[in-house]
Amino acid sequence: MTEKDNRPVNLNLLTISLPIIGLSSILHRISGLIVFLAFPLLVWLFSISLESEESFSYLQNQFQQLLVFKIITFLLFVGFLYHVLAGTRKLLADGFGIGETLHSGKLISWVVFGLTFLISLAFFILIL
Amino acid sequence: MSQAIPVAQLKSVTMSIYRYDPTLDEKPYMQDIVIEVPTDKDIMVLDALHLAKDQEPSLSYRRSCREGVCGSDGMNINGKNGLACVTPLSEAVKRNKLTLRPMPGLPVVRDLIVDMKQFYDQLEKVKPYLITKSDNPETERTQSPEEREELDGLYECILCGCCSTSCPSFWWNPDKFLGPAALLQSWRFIADSRDEATEERLDALEDSFSLYRCHGIMNCVSVCPKGLNPTEAISNIRNKLITREK
Numbered sequence: 001m002t003e004k005d006n007r008p009v010n011l012n013l014l015t016i017s018l019p020i021i022g023l024s025s026i027l028h029r030i031s032g033l034i035v036f037l038a039f040p041l042l043v044w045l046f047s048i049s050l051e052s053e054e055s056f057s058y059l060q061n062q063f064q065q066l067l068v069f070k071i072i073t074f075l076l077f078v079g080f081l082y083h084v085l086a087g088t089r090k091l092l093a094d095g096f097g098i099g100e101t102l103h104s105g106k107l108i109s110w111v112v113f114g115l116t117f118l119i120s121l122a123f124f125i126l127i128l
Numbered sequence: 129m130s131q132a133i134p135v136a137q138l139k140s141v142t143m144s145i146y147r148y149d150p151t152l153d154e155k156p157y158m159q160d161i162v163i164e165v166p167t168d169k170d171i172m173v174l175d176a177l178h179l180a181k182d183q184e185p186s187l188s189y190r191r192s193c194r195e196g197v198c199g200s201d202g203m204n205i206n207g208k209n210g211l212a213c214v215t216p217l218s219e220a221v222k223r224n225k226l227t228l229r230p231m232p233g234l235p236v237v238r239d240l241i242v243d244m245k246q247f248y249d250q251l252e253k254v255k256p257y258l259i260t261k262s263d264n265p266e267t268e269r270t271q272s273p274e275e276r277e278e279l280d281g282l283y284e285c286i287l288c289g290c291c292s293t294s295c296p297s298f299w300w301n302p303d304k305f306l307g308p309a310a311l312l313q314s315w316r317f318i319a320d321s322r323d324e325a326t327e328e329r330l331d332a333l334e335d336s337f338s339l340y341r342c343h344g345i346m347n348c349v350s351v352c353p354k355g356l357n358p359t360e361a362i363s364n365i366r367n368k369l370i371t372r373e374k
Contacts, residue, residue: 007235007243008148008156010204011299016232017207022296022345093344093363100360102349 024109028086031079038076070127077123082116138164141221143180145187146229148236156236158227159184165217173205173220174212177228189240196353199288203240204229209290209351231293233302246302247289253306253332254314259325275321282316282361284354285309291348291358297341304337308348308358311339315361318368330369339365 018026049056063069089108092098099108140162148156163179165171174194181187189212190200196214203212205220206227220226234242260269292298292307306314314333317323333339339362348358 010230010232019350025345
């Protein structure tokens, strides 16, 4: 076909069902992007904390006092945790063929979500 | 004594169908058609489409064998790809509504009919036929029952396109990523003990798109009307690619 293709394509993502494994994969990418973008910030904070005893306690104080600081830390933790767990699921599938049936794939995706929730909850209580 | 012939109870189901006629419509639109279906037995989505077509004769869709063998009537049924002829209405209808759209990602020719060219082009690339180099034997090229068993779960594919058109990697790169259907066929011939072109087949897949765009989300497995597992086939090819000695 040489002329421009003007034919419509049905690709409205809101109308197409997304099974749990697909959702898990998209969140893996989003969490990866967030963690990647936040990495310079974390390195910067880490370098401040290493400068001196005062800078360390200053940061510690800020963390204790500013709720925003805690919320950002919590969200980054959840993102990183989810990314690691969902990445492990992919490694298990690629390396050992674990979770390559529909049933086991779904099950492991649920386990990833469940573990993320539980560990995040524990972390939330810890920093509260 | 004459007995009254029992009249089947009917209930109405609203079908919301993707309509597009290139000679009339600028853009596709959704049309609601209310059909009456029997309550005492289940019918298939394809039967429901026939009932809708009785009311709206211009409605177009592909169908042929009407029993899940020819693979013509793949479409997006309430968000999930499947064959209309083997999808029971009772399973498909949600809140008394049935939404039918063409398979995602391929250009729409008309209504529920898509142009499968991109799909077939990708299939052609994997050379879905036996390639031999040795001289023809006196009799057939034989296989042991075990060797034949390797092809179970692969040869059954009817090329309906439900898997590839539910795969996001195929949507974004339909010309570069081969898609689950073509890759399942690729593995079907790599796994065949009679095929003598394994190395060439693997060579052709060793780029970052053809095979490696699969990220294992398994939409293909969840929609396959024949219950096949393209994800596993892709994984088998990948293992073969990374363990082979050059």
